[in-house]
Amino acid sequence: MPQSFDINKFNYRSTGFGSPLVWSHGLLACMQSEDALGIYAWHRFPKKLTLLRYDACGHGLSASSNNKTDYLWTNLATNIEQLISAVLGDQTVILGGQSMGCASSLFTALNHPDKVKGLILMNPPTAWKLRASQHDYYIKVAKAAKILGGKGLAKINANHIDRMLPPWLIEAHKHSVLGMLDGLKSMKRSSLESIFLAAAENDLPSHEQLSQLHIPCLILAWDNDVNHPLSSAKTLASLLPSSELHQAKNMADVDEWPQLIIDFCLKLA
Template identity: 85%
Template sequence: MTRSFDINQFNYRSTGFGQPLVWSHGLLGCMQSEDALGIYAWHRFPKKLTLLRYDACGHGLSASSSHKSDYLWTSLANDLQQLILKVLPNQSVVLGGQSMGCGSSLFAALNQPDKVKGLILMNPPTAWELRAAQHDYYIKVAKAAKILGGKGLAKINAKHIDRMLPPWLIEAHKHSVLGMLDGLKSMKRSSLEPLFLAAAENDLPSQAPLTQLHIPCLILAWDNDANHPLSIANTLASLLPLAELHEAKNMADVDEWPSLITNFCLKLA
């Protein structure tokens, strides 16, 4: 099946010079929502490194699709590879991402391991048996999204933000945490339904190939988050041969994440 999403319809931003980090956001996120939440501190990312960020298909200011296949993580990984080829040709990169971005980054790394110098996996999503258990939930959300659209879903999520983030993070960012829903408000019914239908099918790569991925990997995770269980982060840390896991137990730990990301990239430069 021909990919219906054109790589030239990406909204992306590249800053700095040097070793590239290519960052992929999470489901329903975008560059705008990441900046609104404030925990990434991308404005402090050193200019001697290249930072390439983008809005995935159907998110933020990138074009959307009405085809479920365009939102599968394997398809998003292909998009990621095409974007790198366009913006950073002939360069080896560090791939990083949050939640959904972990999926696209891992599949891209498995596709072309010789082009990936490092991996950063922030808040890995549910996977394997836990992912399968969420299938019916995503189907229900897909039906609701077709009726409510982005604004309706954002309104509901705003009332249940405590189900999306640890309480200590909400308390620390209570004035900005709802900004993470800004990107969702503009999302269309025609793209939200297939996006969630794809979410029902999406999963991280099977475990066996991950044990052969000899790429330095930084895993950042927190507990008390059903959508990003610490158990998945621990499993990834045990499977990936060169992985190190940092668990955040409070806001002070999360505040260290930007420095951990920077230092990881600098070591690979």
């Protein structure tokens, strides 16, 4: 089980006054790094809707943990449920997230399908057989993280940013793309080790579980990203009964994502 919930340990931000979207960032990211990268355009999100964003456990300005289980996607989902209860009360919400945030949102929806009226899954992570094949890789990174810490990992990733994002996105955001590593730089060695040990165990829900999730779902994905393969997005689109997939092939397609998110939320408000 995750640590007992204390809202004061979480850095969160709630804006707007209407139907809520609860957004969860990806692994090693945070609100600051999302804003630095610049593709989300949260400043355009309408004030007649509520937007609740937060830094997950061990990320950004939220408190960290040295306990691997606190970083399992199922337990991150529990944190989402607790945060919603503390900030939004008993409201029905739309859940959304990128990569890790996509996974924790899915588990939250499976736990409380009656409380979730929509899902936005951006860049779904590796899953199922492909995820299992990466087990040893995550164990290796966990050992490296214990030695190098956040700054060391950020330096290495900065030198290999072309392995993390499509080339057209790097070119379009060449002045801000390294901002996606801002959250990583301040992360602690011990919590980073636990995060990657958890990553070795994490996986998306089973195909059978997903096929039972009758919730409107917007899936946003791009190709040429080994950590977020298009195959994950396509499989989710085939399994989730009420889903639509938008595949970005260039920066112009990604530039449409903020409006797609807004339109989806307004439709379900």
